[in-house]
Each structure stands twice: as C-alpha cells, then as structure tokens.
Amino acid sequence: MTLLLTPDELLTTTRAVRKRLDFERPVSRALIGECIEVALQAPNGSNMQLWRWVVVDDRNTIEKLAGLYNEAIEEYSKLYDSGELGERARQDPGFDRMTESVMHLAQNLHRSPALLVPCIAGRMETQDIFTQASLWGSVIPAIWSFMLALRSRGLGSAWTTVHLHREKEAATLLGIPYPHYTQAGLFPVAYTLGTEFKRARRRPAADVIHWNRW
Numbered sequence: 001m002t003l004l005l006t007p008d009e010l011l012t013t014t015r016a017v018r019k020r021l022d023f024e025r026p027v028s029r030a031l032i033g034e035c036i037e038v039a040l041q042a043p044n045g046s047n048m049q050l051w052r053w054v055v056v057d058d059r060n061t062i063e064k065l066a067g068l069y070n071e072a073i074e075e076y077s078k079l080y081d082s083g084e085l086g087e088r089a090r091q092d093p094g095f096d097r098m099t100e101s102v103m104h105l106a107q108n109l110h111r112s113p114a115l116l117v118p119c120i121a122g123r124m125e126t127q128d129i130f131t132q133a134s135l136w137g138s139v140i141p142a143i144w145s146f147m148l149a150l151r152s153r154g155l156g157s158a159w160t161t162v163h164l165h166r167e168k169e170a171a172t173l174l175g176i177p178y179p180h181y182t183q184a185g186l187f188p189v190a191y192t193l194g195t196e197f198k199r200a201r202r203r204p205a206a207d208v209i210h211w212n213r214w
C-alpha cells in the first residue's frame with residue numbers, strides 16, 4: 001500500500017505512533033528491507049555509510065529487548081521526575097497525554113512485529129563535538145527517512161532513546177560490538193491502526209527563527 005500524500009503532508013503527519021500501532025499484524029522482512037533501502041539514500045559524512053541496521057523479529061529477542069526498555073524507562077522516570085528536563089516537559093499542556101502514550105508503548109513494546117536498532121560506527125562519548133555531530137548527522141537523517149518510508153506505506157514507529165540507559169545490555173543481547181558501535185535508538189515497526197494523522201502542535205517558526213543574529 002502506498003498512501004497518496006504530498007511531500008508536505010508526509011513530512012508534517014509522520015508522528016510518534018504509540019497507541020495506534022497494530023501489534024497483531026505481521027510486517028514482512030521484505031517491507032522493512034525496502035524502507036531501509038529508502039533510508040540509505042540519506043546524506044552521511046563523506047558517504048562513508050558507517051551505519052548498521054539491526055532488525056529484530058525473533059519473538060524471544062524482542063521480549064528481552066522490550067524488558068530492557070522497561071527497566072530503563074523505570075530508571076529514567078525517576079531522573080526525569082526530579083530533574084529540570086521533567087520540570088520543563090510538565091509545563092506542556094499535552095504532557096499527561098504524552099506520558100500515558102509513552103507508558104502504553106512501554107507496556108506493549110514486546111508485542112511489536114519488529115524492533116529496529118540503528119547503529120553508527122564509533123563510541124560517541126569519546127569524541128569531540130565535531131566528530132559527534134558528524135557521526136549523529138550520519139545516521140539520524142537516515143532514521144527519519146526510514147520513518148517517512150514507513151508512514152508512506154501505512155506503517156509507523158516512534159523515535160525512542162530510553163533503552164540507551166541499558167545500551168551495553170542491549171549490545172550484548174544483539175551481538176552489537178559495543179566498543180565500536182553506538183546505538184542511536186530503538187524503533188518499533190508496525191502497521192498503523194488507520195492512516196490519518198494530524199499535524200503536531202508546535203511553536204510557530206517565528207518564535208524560533210533568528211534572522212542574521214541570535
């Protein structure tokens with residue numbers, strides 16, 4: 001299935017989908033591979049293509065990875081609740097709804113047809129800011145392209161990073177060479193329940209643009 005969306009509709013309606021993921025409907029490897037092929041057209045530093053894409057569709061491994069995600073979310077919630085980040089997030093009128101949605105995904109992540117863990121070569125924490133920006137910039141555009149490719153085919157995902165509180169354990173589980181690769185996040189892959197999604201509530205561009213000078 002290809003949704004008939006204009007480029008702007010695709011870009012403005014690709015949401016973090018948590019409550020509307022269809023956990024019952026299988027997703028073929030061919031379809032995930034097709035979306036990754038699209039993703040690999042993204043820009044990346046010196047075209048070195050330092051990315052790797054770990055796709056998990058083994059039920060047992062999905063359950064274990066979802067277990068790590070849930071451990072991490074419990075730990076992170078405590079940090080978040082007491083920290084400045086949580087304080088700022090709570091000021092958003094949509095905060096309670098988002099929290100409920102985050103918890104729904106956490107509770108159902110183990111039911112995902114597949115989970116994707118994109119990786120980039122190198123350990124981020126040992127690099128200077130130029131190298132970090134170059135490495136993140138060499139995988140994040142591709143992940144976003146993957147999410148757009150899913151959306152245009154009637155599937156969805158949610159960008160998640162919380163499992164990185166258990167990155168080492170996830171590396172061990174998935175056989176990722178932790179000293180040489182950094183995981184960028186964890187992405188459920190599923191068909192969406194319905195294909196209508198709205199534009200997000202965001203601050204207007206005029207509030208965040210600085211013309212010529214900050």
Ligand SMILES: Cc1cc2nc3c(=O)[nH]c(=O)nc-3n(C[C@H](O)[C@H](O)[C@H](O)COP(=O)(O)O)c2cc1C
Pocket residue numbers: 014015016017018098101102105158159160161162163200201
């Ligand atoms: C860097 C990053 C990390 C995120 N981490 C998580 C996460 O760990 N768990 C989760 O449920 N959502 C996570 N999200 C999803 C955001 O909460 C979501 O994008 C935001 O609420 C806006 O939703 P929208 O894009 O549908 O408007 C993350 C998003 C980004 C970009």
